Amino acid sequence: xDLKALQKLSYGMYIIGSHDGEKLNGQIANTVFQITxxxxxxxxxxxxxxxxxxxxLKGQAFSVSMLCQATPLPFIGGFGFKSGRDxxxxxxxxxxxxxxxxxxxxxxxxAYLEAELIQHLDVGTHTIFVGKxxxxxxxxxxxxxxxxxxxxxxxxxxxxxxxxxxxxxKGG
Amino acid sequence: xDLKALQKLSYGMYIIGSHDGEKLNGQIANTVFQITxxxxxxxxxxxxxxxxxxxxLKGQAFSVSMLCQATPLPFIGGFGFKSGRDxxxxxxxxxxxxxxxxxxxxxxxxAYLEAELIQHLDVGTHTIFVGKxxxxxxxxxxxxxxxxxxxxxxxxxxxxxxxxxxxxxKGG
Numbered sequence: 399x400d401l402k403a404l405q406k407l408s409y410g411m412y413i414i415g416s417h418d419g420e421k422l423n424g425q426i427a428n429t430v431f432q433i434t435x436x437x438x439x440x441x442x443x444x445x446x447x448x449x450x451x452x453x454x455l456k457g458q459a460f461s462v463s464m465l466c467q468a469t470p471l472p473f474i475g476g477f478g479f480k481s482g483r484d485x486x487x488x489x490x491x492x493x494x495x496x497x498x499x500x501x502x503x504x505x506x507x508x509a510y511l512e513a514e515l516i517q518h519l520d521v522g523t524h525t526i527f528v529g530k531x532x533x534x535x536x537x538x539x540x541x542x543x544x545x546x547x548x549x550x551x552x553x554x555x556x557x558x559x560x561x562x563x564x565x566x567x568k569g570g
Numbered sequence: 571x572d573l574k575a576l577q578k579l580s581y582g583m584y585i586i587g588s589h590d591g592e593k594l595n596g597q598i599a600n601t602v603f604q605i606t607x608x609x610x611x612x613x614x615x616x617x618x619x620x621x622x623x624x625x626x627l628k629g630q631a632f633s634v635s636m637l638c639q640a641t642p643l644p645f646i647g648g649f650g651f652k653s654g655r656d657x658x659x660x661x662x663x664x665x666x667x668x669x670x671x672x673x674x675x676x677x678x679x680x681a682y683l684e685a686e687l688i689q690h691l692d693v694g695t696h697t698i699f700v701g702k703x704x705x706x707x708x709x710x711x712x713x714x715x716x717x718x719x720x721x722x723x724x725x726x727x728x729x730x731x732x733x734x735x736x737x738x739x740k741g742g
Binding site for chain 1: 572578580582605606607608611613615636683693700703704705708714716717718732
């Protein structure tokens with residue numbers, strides 16, 4: 399079995415916004431996808447260790463800010479390799495609160511959506527959250543950043559808590 | 571709410587292989603994503619109307635053949651806009667049976683995986699199937715086709731049963 403095949407799956411790059419009351423957080427995720435069109439629902443897979451996991455359950459909602467291709471690597475790093483438990487990731491960020499109470503990140507975002515949690519599925523280390531889209535807006539005509547572009551062109555890396563993490567000894 | 575924002579989510583293009591005993595089928599899907607890395611699991615969202623939906627439940631497995639960017643549009647059309655109930659989609663296809671009994675499609679495929687069904691979640695018109703990866707192989711170094719490339723460059727269209735279908739009167 400060659401798990402490098404999994405690296406050929408295509409994804410985008412997103413900031414998942416969440417809240418627990420007035421406490422806000424954002425984390426990078428690549429595993430967002432649309433599930434149904436009637437009504438419009440989306441799913442995201444989040445590691446149980448992440449603060450975002452707690453906040454989505456407490457706030458019963460999440461936002462998806464879709465990053466454009468030109469997003470600088472340090473901007474992504476600020477959301478992707480630190481926990482909101484250790485640092486205030488919202489500091490110095492340009493965001494506004496959406497109708498679900500989740501932050502919508504405005505820098506480098508080409509479109510966003512907000513979803514109210516309707517279901518979740520325990521899949522071991524991660525939970526798949528399914529949400530009904532209640533708000534969505536296109537902000538720019540920019541091309542989206544794909545996960546492949548992030549790896550191949552930007553030379554970005556993947557944290558251990560990501561669904562798509564591949565240990566080096568397995569060929570990653 | 572501008573549902574065009576949902577079109578900014580990034581996906582690949584895949585053939586989902588499934589079986590019910592010796593009966594085989596393949597359908598196009600764009601919503602495949604990795605869920606966990608320990609163990610490696612993947613999810614796919616399939617419309618309940620599709621024959622593939624029945625076959626995944628009966629065969630308790632599915633395969634994902636990942637299409638390369640150069641895949642011709644008629645090849646995709648042969649899997650994407652017809653039901654395996656009406657036509658034999660396997661006719662004239664170049665495939666082999668994987669260890670799960672699902673067909674692995676060999677033309678235009680850059681990598682594939684096979685997964686044993688471990689969970690599924692009812693999400694209205696669709697079901698999210700979660701499978702444990704039991705086989706995977708990289709076949710070529712070709713770039714993968716993204717859903718965006720399929721739409722923008724290949725001028726491909728989306729059938730009504732797809733999760734990402736957007737009715738014209740909603741801005742699609």
